[in-house]
Amino acid sequence: MRNRLESLSRLPLRENLVGLSPYGAPQIDVPILLNVNENTHGVPAEVHRAIVDAVQAAALGLNRYPDREFTELRGNLARYLGGGVTADQVWAANGSNEVLQQILQAFGGPGRTAIGFPPTYSMYPLLASATDTRYVTAPRDASFRLEAGYVAEEVSSSGANIVFLCSPNNPTGTALGLDVVEAAYEAGAAARAIIIVDEAYAEFSHAGTPSAITLLPGRERLIVSRTMSKAFALAGARLGYLAAAPEVADALRLVRLPYHLSAITQAAANAALTHSATLLANVEAIKVQRDRIVTELAALGLNPAPSDANFVLFGGLADPQRVWRGLLEAGVLIRDVGIPGHLRVTAGTESETTVFLESLKRLL
Known part of the structure; x- marks a missing residue:
């Protein structure tokens, strides 16, 4: 990718686009994907x-x-x-x-x-x-x-x-x-x-x-x-x-x-x-897991932000990259959003959330 960006510099790109990187989160093949706020329940x-x-x-x-x-x-x-x-x-x-x-x-x-x-x-x-x-x-x-x-x-x-x-x-x-x-x-x-x-x-x-x-x-x-x-x-x-x-x-x-x-x-x-009613039924289940994440992260001494979304941003991490890598090794991908001391996790299914929380406890 770096070579491609260097090659791009040889083109007459608009000045305000020079040096920018394209938007995107890591796409890694792991069992539990909790990094881009998708609905992990799938389509009924x-x-x-x-x-x-x-x-x-x-x-x-x-x-x-x-x-x-x-x-x-x-x-x-x-x-x-x-x-x-x-x-x-x-x-x-x-x-x-x-x-x-x-x-x-x-x-x-x-x-x-x-x-x-x-x-x-x-x-x-x-x-x-x-x-x-x-x-x-x-x-x-x-x-x-x-x-x-x-x-x-x-x-x-x-x-x-x-x-x-x-x-x-x-x-x-x-x-x-x-x-x-x-x-x-x-x-x-x-x-x-x-x-x-x-x-x-x-x-x-x-x-x-x-x-x-x-x-x-x-x-x-x-x-x-x-x-x-x-x-x-x-x-x-x-x-x-x-x-x-x-x-x-x-x-x-x-x-x-x-x-x-x-x-x-x-x-x-x-x-x-x-079929909106059928689809939105899963929303309530996701909200339960989101609130569970907030509660359990606080109990671990971390600082989860109050969330009205299907994800939780949490701080209090001395080394977020170590935690991110450790979760990845455990088969759980979450997101480093670039805020010092913080990581973000999507609220998944009950089983996915359990694996995330247990893996995080071991790392901490």
Whole structure:
């Protein structure tokens, strides 16, 4: 890979991409994969059959382009979200990363600025670079939480055109209060800033944790992005979506590639949405294991961050790399997210979580 990057330097690459490394987590063949926040429960047999049937039917028409407006899918996503969201408020693409990229293509670009609050999702600066959007940061405090006043001040002083708010936040798992979203929206009024609330892990939130979808009415600059990769166990299908004012979808139509959602993707997503209750039943089981991880790590003297996601970030490690390697040797792959003294683990099945916890105890 290093030789490839050196060869790349001989090409006339855009200046803001020089020296960057592509996004990616280690892909290692081990028995227990708990490093990229996948849904380890897999697709239930009932839903698998429905997806196979839908894809088989769609395959009969692959000689034709798919529905460019993915009309059925937008309707199904709107019904799933509820809360008064209508089909014309919904947009979808190949994973939430493509949704975010299209937002930056439409509202970012040269001469415009995006702001993020690290530690947060590491794709935000990469998406900014790819669209030639300046990216600035305002760090979180030691608890990884954000206060409304702080966010408002940073949004206002940066003059940001795009604001990334991740809730629950990746990699920390912390959720935002709606007051933070409201404060960011008001602070961005002068710059007409687009406020993106990335809710990729929203379905794993504790009961009572609010969604920014409730704030959409009357806020045409607010976007709430979601994904079917996590709670719906469809990471391999690549389907992300957003809810916003209808004019946001109109803006994204200007930058999307023609027929960007394949007939196969649409068929798989529609089939899954008709069985959402079955798929979301596993979410509750995952939340049980997540809370178990938090409790047991604290009992070991570590510092797990409170999590509303399907993963747990934990600190208090004198040598995270030694622990990471030791777990890998035990057949468990977790994630080093680059925060000193910390590692992140996905909440797996009960048996996977047990192996992780027992292996970690031995290492400590």
